[in-house]
Amino acid sequence: MMKIQLAIFGALIGLLAFGAFADDTSGPYKIIKTQKIGGPGGMDYITVDPEARRLYVPRGDHMVAFDADTLAEVGQIPNVSGEHGVAIDPKNGHGFISGRGAITVFDTATIKQIASIPVGGRPDGISFDPASQRVYVASHASPNLTIINAADNSIIGTVDSLGEGIEGCVSDGTHLFCNLEGDNQVAVVDEATLKVTDHWKLGEGEGPTGIGLDAKNHRLFAMCGGNGKVVVLNTDTGAVVATLSCGAGADSGGFNSNTLEAFSANGRDGTLTIVKENSPDEIVVEQNVKTMPRARSCNVDVKNNQVYVAGFEYAAPATQPAAEPSQTPGGGGRGGRPQPLADSFTILVVGK
Numbered sequence: 001m002m003k004i005q006l007a008i009f010g011a012l013i014g015l016l017a018f019g020a021f022a023d024d025t026s027g028p029y030k031i032i033k034t035q036k037i038g039g040p041g042g043m044d045y046i047t048v049d050p051e052a053r054r055l056y057v058p059r060g061d062h063m064v065a066f067d068a069d070t071l072a073e074v075g076q077i078p079n080v081s082g083e084h085g086v087a088i089d090p091k092n093g094h095g096f097i098s099g100r101g102a103i104t105v106f107d108t109a110t111i112k113q114i115a116s117i118p119v120g121g122r123p124d125g126i127s128f129d130p131a132s133q134r135v136y137v138a139s140h141a142s143p144n145l146t147i148i149n150a151a152d153n154s155i156i157g158t159v160d161s162l163g164e165g166i167e168g169c170v171s172d173g174t175h176l177f178c179n180l181e182g183d184n185q186v187a188v189v190d191e192a193t194l195k196v197t198d199h200w201k202l203g204e205g206e207g208p209t210g211i212g213l214d215a216k217n218h219r220l221f222a223m224c225g226g227n228g229k230v231v232v233l234n235t236d237t238g239a240v241v242a243t244l245s246c247g248a249g250a251d252s253g254g255f256n257s258n259t260l261e262a263f264s265a266n267g268r269d270g271t272l273t274i275v276k277e278n279s280p281d282e283i284v285v286e287q288n289v290k291t292m293p294r295a296r297s298c299n300v301d302v303k304n305n306q307v308y309v310a311g312f313e314y315a316a317p318a319t320q321p322a323a324e325p326s327q328t329p330g331g332g333g334r335g336g337r338p339q340p341l342a343d344s345f346t347i348l349v350v351g352k
Contacts, residue, residue, distance in 0.1 A: 027287025029274055032306070033349040035071045039064070043297060043345060045085035045125065045252060046310045050303035052108060055347070056095065057310065058083030063097050063104075065111045068301065068308075071347055075111025080104045087128040087135050089150040096135050096148070098123035103137060103146075105153055115153050119146045125166075131173030132191055138166045138178065145169075145178070147194065157194045162187040168211030168252070170220075172235065177220055179208035186222060186233065200238035205231035210253025210298075212262040217280040223250040223264040230264055230275055232283050242283040247271035251296035256305060261286065263307050267296025272309055272350055291348055306351035312340030 041059030048055050048068055055066040063077040063086060082100030088108065089096070097104040103123065105115035121139030123146075128135050134156065135148040143158035144166050164182025171177070175197070176189040184206050188198040202208060207226025213219070219241065220233040228250060232242040247266025250273070255262045260277040270293040276286035295311025315338065 024288045027274065027289070028352045029272075029287055029289050029307075029350050030352075031289065031291065031348050032351045033071070035347050037066075037071070037073075037345045037347055038343040039345055040343075041345075042340075043310055043312070044083070046297050046299050046308060046347075047086040047088060048299045048301045048308055049088045049090065049108065050301050051090060052088075053303075054088075054108065055299075055308060056086040056088070057347075058086060058097060059345075063106075066347075077104060077106050077111065077113055082123075084124045085126040087126040089128055089130075089133070089135070091130070091133070092150060094150065096126060096128070096150070098126040098137055103135070103148065117148060117153050117155065119155070120158075121146070125168055127169050127171065129171035129173065129176070129191070131171070134171075134191070136169050136171070136176060138169050140165065145176075145189065159189055159194050159196065162189070162196055163199065167209040168223075170211050170213040172213060172215040175235070177211065177213065177235065179211050179222055181207050181209055181226075184208065184224075184226070186220065186238075188238075198238060200233055202231045202233075203240045204243050205229045209251050210264055212253050212255030214255055214257060214260065214262075214277060214280075216257065217260075217277065219277065219280055219283070221253065221255060221262040221275065223253040225250040225267075228266070230262065230273065230285075232275075241281060244275060244283065244285050246273035246275075246285070247288060249294075249296060252298050254298065254300040254307075256300050256302050258302055259305055263298055263300060265291070265296050265298035265309055267294045267311075270295050270311070272298060272307060289350055291350070292346060295346075295348065304351065306349055309348045309350060311346055311348075313344035313346065314338050314340055 053068040080099040103117040121141040125138040137146040144162040145159040147156040163180035167179040169178040178187045186200045205224035208222040210223030212221035218235040249268030253264040262275040264273040272289045
């Protein structure tokens with residue numbers, strides 16, 4: 001009897017925790033489109049090219065390009081092992097896919113591979129800085145950062161010893177800010193010298209992954225999946241400006257300079273937390289939009305002021321277990337994590 005009572009109590013606690021971030025319809029955002037895409041493969045980061053109206057989704061061993069408005073498939077790049085993310089250089093019309101042992105370069109007009117750049121470590125997140133025309137490749141093994149000249153695909157240099165568990169990186173044109181998931185810190189890299197100049201502690205934030213930057217107002221947003229926090233830092237001083245609560249399992253995120261809003265896709269409770277910057281020193285949680293269970297990847301469309309969110313369907317209940325699942329349908333998973341249903345990959349568009 002006691003075991004049954006404890007089980008019921010645990011279930012109620014789980015429901016209450018989930019309910020705290022259930023769909024908040026009082027805010028301006030809602031799901032305006034849902035499209036089940038299906039197809040084989042998992043998923044990590046998704047990337048939207050706002051001007052060219054393309055959405056890029058790595059699926060494990062191939063990258064799929066979609067029309068960002070219709071979500072119709074427009075092309076694929078096959079045979080890219082261990083894909084994680086895509087960075088777009090709109091000036092040259094090139095895309096860069098982070099994969100195991102190499103960065104695959106493709107033409108964004110034809111969706112055809114045009115080059116392969118060998119890199120060390122274990123490439124994961126990837127970002128593009130339009131100010132310097134550089135591509136930054138993050139790796140959980142040495143070297144922690146590989147810097148590529150987007151104009152000629154040459155490797156400019158590498159940076160190591162940033163810290164434990166490098167995740168999201170973003171540039172203000174002078175400095176590169178990198179979340180360190182294992183150290184609960186942000187590492188600061190001088191882009192001119194490629195030297196680590198600082199490490200900023202995140203206060204209450206644990207396990208930072210997603211990242212967003214308001215370069216104009218010098219505010220950095222670190223989405224912390226370890227304990228459901230969004231920590232806002234002053235990029236001039238590294239001081240914590242605000243610490244806000246978001247949904248459970250924050251993973252990816254971004255910032256829209258048009259609306260002064262940051263976004264956090266939260267995988268454990270399937271929400272999109274929207275943080276509003278009323279002023280550089282007044283930052284609040286604006287809304288929590290219910291997306292779909294364990295949808296943990298998002299990217300911001302700054303042209304239409306929308307957010308793309310991607311995820312899978314699961315046979316297991318959304319509240320079991322709390323840990324993040326594998327994103328590879330049919331795979332073995334880790335630690336008893338539930339697996340996505342085959343052919344269930346789905347894209348959602350969140351907007352006003």
